[in-house]
Amino acid sequence: MSGNQSNVDSVQSRRVTWEGCSVLLDINDGDRLVFSRLTENSTLKIGKKNYSLRPLIGCPFGSLFQVEYGAEGSKLSRLLRSAEVSNIEDNGDYQPVEEHRDNRELVDNNKAQSLSGEDIEELRRQGATGDEIIEALIANSATFEKKTAFSQEKYRLKKQKKYAPRVLLRRPVARSICETYFTKYPARIGFMRVDTLSLLLSMANVAANSDILVVDMVGGLLTGAVAERMGGSGYVCNMYLESSPYPMDIVRMFNFGDEICKRIVRTSLSDLCSVQNDPSEQMGHDVSIQNDPSEQMGHDVSATANSSNEQMCSHETLTEPSGMEEIALPSENEVSKCKIPKAGDKASQETIDLWKANGFSSLIVAAPELDTWNTVKDLMPHLSHSAPFAIYHQYLQPLATCMHRLQSEKMAVGLQISEPWLREYQVLPSRTHPCMQMSAFGGYILSGVKICNPESA
Amino acid sequence: MLALDTSKKLSFSKLIASGDLVIVYERHETMKAVKVCEGSVFQNRFGMFKHSHWIGLPFGSKVYSNKSGYVYLLAPSPELWTLVLSHRTQILYIADISFVIMYLEIVPGCLVLESGTGSGSLTTSLVRAVAPTGHVHTFDFHEQRAASAREDFERTGVSSMVTVGVRDIQGKGFPDELCGLADAVFLDLPQPWLVIVSAAKMLKPDATLCSFSPCIEQVQRSCEALRTNFTDIRTFEVLLRTYEVREVKINSMRGQGGSPCQQPPCKRRHTNEGSDKQESVSSAIMARPSAEARGHTGYLTFARLRCSA
Numbered sequence: 072m073s074g075n076q077s078n079v080d081s082v083q084s085r086r087v088t089w090e091g092c093s094v095l096l097d098i099n100d101g102d103r104l105v106f107s108r109l110t111e112n113s114t115l116k117i118g119k120k121n122y123s124l125r126p127l128i129g130c131p132f133g134s135l136f137q138v139e140y141g142a143e144g145s146k147l148s149r150l151l152r153s154a155e156v157s158n159i160e161d162n163g164d165y166q167p168v169e170e171h172r173d174n175r176e177l178v179d180n181n182k183a184q185s186l187s188g189e190d191i192e193e194l195r196r197q198g199a200t201g202d203e204i205i206e207a208l209i210a211n212s213a214t215f216e217k218k219t220a221f222s223q224e225k226y227r228l229k230k231q232k233k234y235a236p237r238v239l240l241r242r243p244v245a246r247s248i249c250e251t252y253f254t255k256y257p258a259r260i261g262f263m264r265v266d267t268l269s270l271l272l273s274m275a276n277v278a279a280n281s282d283i284l285v286v287d288m289v290g291g292l293l294t295g296a297v298a299e300r301m302g303g304s305g306y307v308c309n310m311y312l313e314s315s316p317y318p319m320d321i322v323r324m325f326n327f328g329d330e331i332c333k334r335i336v337r338t339s340l341s342d343l344c345s346v347q348n349d350p351s352e353q354m355g356h357d358v359s360i361q362n363d364p365s366e367q368m369g370h371d372v373s374a375t376a377n378s379s380n381e382q383m384c385s386h387e388t389l390t391e392p393s394g395m396e397e398i399a400l401p402s403e404n405e406v407s408k409c410k411i412p413k414a415g416d417k418a419s420q421e422t423i424d425l426w427k428a429n430g431f432s433s434l435i436v437a438a439p440e441l442d443t444w445n446t447v448k449d450l451m452p453h454l455s456h457s458a459p460f461a462i463y464h465q466y467l468q469p470l471a472t473c474m475h476r477l478q479s480e481k482m483a484v485g486l487q488i489s490e491p492w493l494r495e496y497q498v499l500p501s502r503t504h505p506c507m508q509m510s511a512f513g514g515y516i517l518s519g520v521k522i523c524n525p526e527s528a
Numbered sequence: 529m530l531a532l533d534t535s536k537k538l539s540f541s542k543l544i545a546s547g548d549l550v551i552v553y554e555r556h557e558t559m560k561a562v563k564v565c566e567g568s569v570f571q572n573r574f575g576m577f578k579h580s581h582w583i584g585l586p587f588g589s590k591v592y593s594n595k596s597g598y599v600y601l602l603a604p605s606p607e608l609w610t611l612v613l614s615h616r617t618q619i620l621y622i623a624d625i626s627f628v629i630m631y632l633e634i635v636p637g638c639l640v641l642e643s644g645t646g647s648g649s650l651t652t653s654l655v656r657a658v659a660p661t662g663h664v665h666t667f668d669f670h671e672q673r674a675a676s677a678r679e680d681f682e683r684t685g686v687s688s689m690v691t692v693g694v695r696d697i698q699g700k701g702f703p704d705e706l707c708g709l710a711d712a713v714f715l716d717l718p719q720p721w722l723v724i725v726s727a728a729k730m731l732k733p734d735a736t737l738c739s740f741s742p743c744i745e746q747v748q749r750s751c752e753a754l755r756t757n758f759t760d761i762r763t764f765e766v767l768l769r770t771y772e773v774r775e776v777k778i779n780s781m782r783g784q785g786g787s788p789c790q791q792p793p794c795k796r797r798h799t800n801e802g803s804d805k806q807e808s809v810s811s812a813i814m815a816r817p818s819a820e821a822r823g824h825t826g827y828l829t830f831a832r833l834r835c836s837a
Contacts, residue, residue, distance in 0.1 A: 086734060133734030133759075133835040242734070244633050266623070266766050269630035273622055276605045278656045279636050280531035300657065302636025305531075429539030432531075455539045457588035457603035471773045471815035478773075484553055484600050485608075488771040488815065491623060496763040496827065498751040503744065515771075520553075520608075522588045522600050 087131050091411060093324045095247050097239040099232040104251045106324055117236050122147045132242040137235055140195055147238060172219045183214040201235020243324045245296035261289045261439050262465050264513025266493045272300055274461040274518040275433040281305040284431040288438045291319030294335060303330035308418060312340045312441060322414050335414035343423060343453060430455035436462045443469035444476050451482055454521045462517040470517040483519035490515050529604045529684045532660050538603055544585050549683060551608045553600040561612040606653040609684060616673050619649035623768045624825055629657050631830050632736045638711035641730055642666040643697040648677040655689045663689060669696040701726030708732060715739040721753035728757040733835040742826040750829055758831035765827055770818045777811050
């Protein structure tokens with residue numbers, strides 16, 4: 072299985088799961104989203120039971136599984152194509168028929184269904200499939216025939232979710248990871264919505280063969296998304312401005328192979344600013360002059376970062392004390408057994424020297440806890456000529472202040488503060504309208520292009 | 529425009545050379561793409577600029593005209609290109625473009641099919657997303673526009689990554705030789721539902737499709753057609769709201785109460801400690817949404833090709 076790691080980065084082979092890969096499980100059409108890792112022993116809890124995830128290993132992403140009841144108890148089994156399409160909503164033959172029924176006589180008093188919970192259990196014991204139970208419930212409902220066609224569809228869907236739950240195997244990529252976090256734990260990603268993230272990547276011209284400077288205080292989502300779009304070339308420099316690096320746990324969910332992981336490196340601002348062989352230039356306490364001690368310190372830094380990753384404690388629990396059970400992080404044993412490549416090693420001195428010589432091609436900042444203007448002011452000199460930048464913040468004021476300063480000090484042009492707006496639509500025959508729920512807020516972005524102004528040396 | 533290999537990267541050492549494409553920035557939303565040429569001259573309201581003065585300068589430099597006006601010379605990027613390219617058709621802008629690329633899950637190495645090419649606005653960003661190992665096949669049924677697009681791709685230096693075909697995709701579908709190879713398909717056509725079956729043949733299982741349509745009726749028909757072979761069908765609208773930032777002077781009267789109020793025209797400009805009515809001028813940075821905004825571009829419908837067993 073570990074042989075797959077070598078071609079994990081090629082777009083082709085990433086379409087089938089392998090042992091040790093990270094997956095996003097979508098239960099009942101988005102009702103519940105769970106990140107997991109497919110190992111021999113991993114399980115998923117649905118209702119009161121734990122189901123082994125082993126049947127999912129080796130299946131293509133996009134496969135659908137349903138809970139099946141068999142002689143040995145229930146398990147997840149893969150749904151074949153024909154069974155998938157049995158869902159009414161997917162029926163392409165919808166004919167708009169005049170609907171004569173309405174709900175004037177329907178009273179919601181819980182007395183319509185004549186099958187009891189015990190009856191259903193009995194059916195299960197007799198080997199009935201989920202779909203058969205649903206048919207039985209429909210047959211025993213006094214009000215089903217009186218419902219409108221749409222209402223019947225909704226009823227069927229509701230029963231299916233309860234008695235024949237389905238699990239969709241999704242690929243964790245920037246889009247799905249961001250959407251899931253935004254739905255479940257938005258605070259951990261600083262309320263960065265998926266369209267906002269996509270704008271950051273465009274505005275900062277994220278592409279292959281670039282050196283992109285990133286200040287990521289949103290759990291590693293930004294770093295991972297940038298690395299994904301660089302595809303294994305160039306560097307993502309995850310920079311920390313204080314004494315210790317920021318957590319980057321989300322990067323591990325992307326299933327990056329070695330090639331991409333190597334490209335995600337960390338460095339501190341003081342390391343970038345320090346001049347070799349000149350002790351008076353040191354700005355931070357963790358900078359050393361010779362290569363050897365800094366290599367060792369680098370190892371310590373990344374070890375600390377990794378152990379905090381494993382526990383996922385310190386930073387995470389402060390912001391979101393509950394709900395952590397849905398993210399199954401591998402234990403130390405599992406990590407070494409599955410050989411999950413690690414990202415976030417300290418940048419080598421050679422690489423740092425290159426950055427000092429050439430500058431970074433662009434900058435993205437998502438740092439709610441830092442002062443925006445001071446951060447940008449410190450980082451701008453490290454950007455190449457005409458480099459674009461994109462600064463994300465939940466609050467407008469810090470960006471307004473930063474924009475004003477950049478303007479008055481003539482450090483950038485093309486400055487713009489944008490607020491993305493996203494609305495989803497339900498498109499169904501005779502039922503098309505914007506969705507009832509909507510995200511009102513996904514953050515603000517300040518974007519611009521660095522200019523070289525000889526007037527303000 | 530794109531660093532197709534590491535030697536072409538933007539850096540401190542890369543200077544403007546003859547033959548380079550630069551984006552001349554006059555002010556916000558007034559920019560122009562210019563190809564630098566030793567003997568040429570650029571003219572605008574600020575005066576006349578000689579290209580020879582530009583050569584050897586770093587990108588991002590401020591350059592002056594013969595009349596002491598100035599502009600900035602920026603390095604081209606797909607975003608800037610979208611703002612300066614000539615519109616042969618209605619184009620897609622950054623909000624839609626960035627969302628499409630993320631939602632189609634396009635990464636380096638992908639093979640992407642697009643129809644129609646239009647003015648190549650999205651195409652340029654698609655190329656960036658798949659570079660250096662992927663490819664974009666884009667089709668337009670208008671021969672002239674296809675030719676203009678090819679010229680633009682030459683100008684921006686991305687032609688090795690994109691193939692422009694003249695083809696009526698609505699009538700004929702995508703070419704058979706691309707069957708089963710596409711990681712993503714993008715449609716910007718008047719009747720995209722006619723192309724769904726062909727698109728399904730082109731895509732790998734679980735691969736993504738996007739259709740951009742200005743009208744809701746088009747969206748409805750497309751979604752109906754998608755239901756047979758596609759899943760995860762979702763339709764969105766994306767828009768950008770921009771903000772204006774200004775430094776506003778606030779005059780506040782300090783004295784009894786000390787609350788700032790509407791001032792009659794004031795004479796004193798500095799705080800005068802000797803008097804009992806003190807007045808100070810401070811300023812605050814304020815932001816407010818811009819009054820104008822784009823209300824609608826189009827609906828974006830995304831879907832995934834179902835996996836077969």
